[in-house]
Amino acid sequence: MLEITDLQKVYPNGTHALKGVSFGVNKGEFLVIIGLSGSGKSTLLRCINRLHEPTSGSIKFEGEETITKRGKELRSLRARIGMIFQHFNLIPRRSVLTNVLSGTLARTGVFNSLLGIYSEEEKKKAMEYIEIVGLTGKENQRADNLSGGQQQRVAIARALMQNPKILLADEPVASLDPATSHSVMKYLKKINEELGVTVVCNLHFLSLVRQYAGRVVALKDGKLIYEGSPLEIDEEWFQTIYGEDAVEVTIN
C-alpha cells in the first residue's frame, strides 16, 4: 500500500538525512524500522505524511503519488495516515476526550472545531477508542496529568479517530520504562491485528523488534542496509547496523 522509491532528503543546513531509500509496505503488516539515532528513521516517517518535505524521489500511497500534493489534498492525505510520537505531543491542559476528538479535525469544519462542536457519533466513537486503549473513566482528566504510558495510549486513540489506513509510530516507547513499553507495544499489535491497521514503527530495542515486528528494515547513515525477518538479525548484522562496539541490551 506504500511504495517508496529513491527517497532523498537534504535539510536546509546541508545535512543529508536520506540518501536514496527504497522499500515497500504491504497492507496489514507490522513493519519496524531500526537504526541508530540520526540514521534518518524519524525523517523517513515524517516524509511519508509530509511533516517534512522530501527533496526528491517518490512515495506512492495506495497508488497515488503523495509528494506533489498541496493544500486540501495534502490534508486529506494526512488524515488517512495516523501518527504517534516519542514525546506523545498531546495538547496540554486539555482533557483526554478533547485530545482524542482532535483526531477528527480533518473532517470537522473549521468553524465547528473552533467552538469545540463535535457530533454525538464522533463522541461515541471517541469513547469506544478510549475503551480500546484501556482509559475508560479518565476521559475528562487533563491529558498532561496522566503517566507517560497513558499519554501514549491517548495518542494512539487520537490517531485511531482518523480511521487511518496506516499508523506511523516514531519511537513510541523511547521515553517509557520497560514495563510500560510492552503495554504500549501490545496496544499497537492489537490495533494491527484486530483493526487491520498497517503499522510502520521506529524502534531502538532489538528485543522489542523480535517480539513485535512482522518485518524489519534497517537504516544506516540515510541508507537502507537490511530488509527481512526480525529473526534473521544475527550478531553480524547487529554490528553492521549498530557499529562495532555495540552491545545488545534486552528489555523484558
Place this chain on the structure above:
Amino acid sequence: MATKTERLPHEPTNMQLVQKTGQAFCLDVFLWFYVVLASHKIVYEKIILGLRYPDFHWNQPLTALGVGIVVALALFFTRLSIGKACFGLYERDPNYPIMKEPFSLLGVFILIITIISGVFITQISIREFLSESGLQGARRIFTALFQPNMAIFEAALFAAIETIYMAFIATIAALPFAFLFGFFAARNLMADSKFFFTIYVLIRFFLNMTRSIEPLVWAIIFSVWVGIGPFAGMLALSLHSVSSLAKLYSEQIENISDGPIEAIKATGAHPIQVVWYGVVPQIVLPYLSFTIYRWDINVRMATVIGLVGGGGIGTMLMQYQGLAKWNEVGLLVLVIAAIVWVMDYSSSKIREAIK
C-alpha cells in the same frame, strides 16, 4: 552522528571572521572617537581651562573621528583593541587575569573619563544641595505633605477610581489587537514563506515604532485630538499596550513546544485548526498573566499620564501642585501609593495562582 565534513558549532567560518573583525574595528574607531572628543571638549576645555562657552565647530568631531580611525588602526594589532576583546578575536590564556590585560585597563580609563564628564555635565553641587534657602523650601513642602488634607479625600477617591477604570479599559481595548499581532510577530509561525515573512517584518517594525514612543507623548497627542480627559489617557495607554503585549505574546509563541503542533498537523487539520489546537492551549495562561501584569503597569502609568492631561488622579495632582497646595498633594500621593501597592500585590498574587 558527525560526518567528517561537519564543523564544530563554535568554529567560525571565514565569512564570520571577516564580519567580526569589521565590527570589532568599528567599535574601536567609535571608542577612540569618543575618548578624543570627551577628553578634549569636556575634560580639557570645560574642566581644565574652565571655559563656560567653548567654541563648537563641526570640524571638531570630524577631526576626532579622523584621529579615532588612525589610533584604532594603529592599535588594532596590539593587545589594546577593546573591539577584538569584545568579539573574542584575541587568543587568551584563561589563567591570566583578565583585568591585567591592556585592553581591560583601556576600558577602565574610558569609564573614568565618562564618570568625570558625567559628574560635570550633571552639574552635581553639594553646595546647592545643602543651601539654607533650599533646605527651608524642602522642609516646608515635607511638613505639608505629612499633613494631608482629608477634605478632598472623596474627590481623590473618585479620581483614583477613574484612573483604575481607564487603565482597565485601555488594557481590554488593546487585547484583541495584541492577540492578533502576536501571531504575526512570531518568527516560528511566519518564517515558512516569503509572503508571511514580509508581514512579520512589517508588523515588527510597526510595533517597535509605537513602543519606542513613550505613552506620555501619545497622551499629549491624544489630548489635543480628543480633548483633555481620561479618554485621551486611555487611548495613549491602549496604543502602548498593544505593542508591548504583542511583543510579549509573540515571544511566548516563539517559546512553545513544536510537538503538539506537529501532532495536530499530522491529523490533516487546517492551518487555523493547527493554531487553535496546537498553539493556543500552550499560550492561554502566560497570556492571561502578561495581561494582568499590563493592567498593573497601566494603572501606574495612568497616574503619570494624568499629569499631561490624561485625566484621573494624575490630572488632579498636577492641578494642586500648580497651585502649590502641598497638603492636598500630600493626600493624593498617599492615595496613589495605596493604589499602586494594592495593584502590585494583587496582580502578583493572581499571576502566581494561575501559573
